[in-house]
Amino acid sequence: MAGDEAPPAKVQKTNAGDAKKTAKPMNAKEKAKAAQEALNGNVIIQFQSSTGDNTGPQLDVPASVTPEQLETLLNGLLSHTERTPYSFYIEDAELGGALGTHLAARDMSVEAVLRVVYQPQAVFRVRPVARCTASMPGHSEAVLSVCFSPDGRRLATGSGDTSVRLWDLNTQLPLHECKGHRSWVLVVAWSPDAKYVASGDMDGAIWLWDPVTGKGLGTCGGHKKWITSLSWEPAHKALPSTRFASGSKDNSVSVWDAGARRCLFTMSNHMQAVTAVKWGGEGLIYSASRDCSISAWDATDGKLVRTFKGHGHWVNTLALSTEHVLRTGAYDHTGTAPEDPTEAKAVALKRYQEATGGQPERMVSGSDDFTMFLWSPSTSKTPIARMTGHVQTVNQVVFSPDGRWVLSASFDKSVKLWDGVKGGFLATFRAHVGPVYQVAWSSDSRMFVSGSKDSTLKVWDLRTRKLKVDLPGHADEVFSVDWSPDGSGVASGGKDHVVKLWRH
Known part of the structure; x- marks a missing residue:
C-alpha cells in the first residue's frame, strides 16, 4: 500500500540516523590511517604578510610540510641572508605541525588556494621565570x-x-x-x-x-x-x-x-x-x-x-x-x-x-x-x-x-x-x-x-x-x-x- 511507504526524504533521514548510530569511534589503527591520508597529496599555498599583501607566487607544497620547512621557503623568497624565525597562521589558528594534519583536524578544504599568514618572531628567546x-x-x-x-x-x-x-x-x-x-x-x-x-x-x-x-x-x-x-x-x-x-x-x-x-x-x-x-x-x-x-x-x-x-x-x-x-x-x-x-x-x-x-x-x-x-x-x-x-x-x-x-x-x-x-x-x-x-x-x-x-x-x-x-x-x-x-x-x-x- 502506498500509504505504508515512508516519503523519500524520510527514508534518507532514517538511513542517515542509522549511519550515525552505526558509526563506531575510530580505533588506533584507523586513526593512524586517517592521519597518514591527511599527509598525502599536495596543497597550493599563498604566503601573506600580516597586512594582507601577497609574498611571492603561489606554491605547490606537499601536505606533510612543517612550519620549519615553510620558514626555510619564506626566508628564501624574501632573500634573507640571516634566517628569521616565523610563525604561520591559517584562518587565525597557528600552524603547530604538519600542514595536512592541521587542515584535517579543522575539516578545512584544500580545493582552493590556501592563504598562509606569516609573522616574524623574535630572534632571541626569553627563558620562563621559575x-x-x-x-x-x-x-x-x-x-x-x-x-x-x-x-x-x-x-x-x-x-x-x-x-x-x-x-x-x-x-x-x-x-x-x-x-x-x-x-x-x-x-x-x-x-x-x-x-x-x-x-x-x-x-x-x-x-x-x-x-x-x-x-x-x-x-x-x-x-x-x-x-x-x-x-x-x-x-x-x-x-x-x-x-x-x-x-x-x-x-x-x-x-x-x-x-x-x-x-x-x-x-x-x-x-x-x-x-x-x-x-x-x-x-x-x-x-x-x-x-x-x-x-x-x-x-x-x-x-x-x-x-x-x-x-x-x-x-x-x-x-x-x-x-x-x-x-x-x-x-x-x-x-x-x-x-x-x-x-x-x-x-x-x-x-x-x-x-x-x-x-x-x-x-x-x-x-x-x-x-x-x-x-x-x-x-x-x-x-x-x-x-x-x-x-x-x-x-x-x-x-x-x-x-x-x-x-x-x-x-x-x-x-x-x-x-x-x-x-x-x-x-x-x-x-x-x-x-x-x-x-x-x-x-x-x-x-x-x-x-x-x-x-x-x-x-x-x-x-x-x-x-x-x-x-x-x-x-x-x-x-x-x-x-x-x-x-x-x-x-x-x-x-x-x-x-x-x-x-x-
Whole structure:
C-alpha cells in the first residue's frame, strides 16, 4: 500500500540516523590511517604578510610540510641572508605541525588556494621565570608601582610609604632610597634614555630623580589632585630625553620640561579625572578619562587633534602597539645602546620603523563598561573593533612587544588574548581566584605574567595558551608586575610591602 511507504526524504533521514548510530569511534589503527591520508597529496599555498599583501607566487607544497620547512621557503623568497624565525597562521589558528594534519583536524578544504599568514618572531628567546630569587624588604607600606629601566639593569619602585626606591638587579640590593614625596607614590616612569626617573604622588606632586646617585633633581608642581599617569617623549623624537606628560585626577594633562622642571603647556577638555596618558610615536599624546572619552593632542603645542567616543563608562587604561619600542628607545634586547645621542636617536628611529612596518600605530582602550576598543588613533576617530567578553571591569590592557597581540586583565579573574591588528577574540586564561590587576609581556612576545589579588603571579605560554609556571610567594595582593626588557626576570610588588624578583 502506498500509504505504508515512508516519503523519500524520510527514508534518507532514517538511513542517515542509522549511519550515525552505526558509526563506531575510530580505533588506533584507523586513526593512524586517517592521519597518514591527511599527509598525502599536495596543497597550493599563498604566503601573506600580516597586512594582507601577497609574498611571492603561489606554491605547490606537499601536505606533510612543517612550519620549519615553510620558514626555510619564506626566508628564501624574501632573500634573507640571516634566517628569521616565523610563525604561520591559517584562518587565525597557528600552524603547530604538519600542514595536512592541521587542515584535517579543522575539516578545512584544500580545493582552493590556501592563504598562509606569516609573522616574524623574535630572534632571541626569553627563558620562563621559575622561582623567586630575591625578596627585597625596605618599603614600610604597600608597593604600588614597579618599573624596570629601559636597559633592564635597574628597577624603580614607588610605595605608600612616600618613598621611591632604586634597586641594583645584579646584587639584588637597594641602591637608593629617594625621599621627597609627602604622600603615596602612585606611579614611577623611566625616561627612554634611562637618565631620569619621574614619580607622581597622591598630592599631585611630581619628583624627578637621578637614577645614578638617587638624588632628587626637583619637583614639578601644578596639579591639584593625584597623579594617575606619567609618559615620556619617545627617544626617536628627542634625545637626550627632556619632555614628559602627566595625567591627573584634576581632569588635566600637562607637558613638562624635565631639565628646567617647568610646565610647558596644559591640555584640558576632560570633564572628569584623567586615568591614563600615553605619548605616541607619531607626534600625538593620548589621554583617557572617566568622562568616557579619549583625546589625542598635538605634542608640539598641546592643541586638540581629535576625540574618541564609544565607551559607556570610565576609560581606565590605554595601550599602544609601539609601547615596547617607545619604552626601550635605543636599547636592544641585550640592554645595549650607542653612547652618542645622535647615533642613539637614529637607532631608536630604526627600531620604531621596524616595529611599525610603515603602518600607523594602534591603540586599545579598556573600560569599566567591561569592553575594549581598538583604534588607529593617528588616522581615524572611528574604532577598528569593539572587543567584548569580560564580565567585569577591565583593569589593564597591554600590547605584546611585536604589536601582534593584546592582553586584557580584569576583575572577572581572567586574562583575555586578542588579535592586535583586527581586534578579534582569541583565548581566555583562567587560573587566578581573585581579580587580575596587571599583566606584563616577555620581550620576545612568547610569554606573559599576571599578578592578582589572590597573592600569586602566573606565567603563561602564548603558543600553547596554557599556564606555564605558578608563582606563589607574596603574602597579600600583588598590585604591580613588570618583565625586564632584557628578559632577565620579573619584578612584583604588592600589599605585603615586599618587592620580589623572579628569575629562571
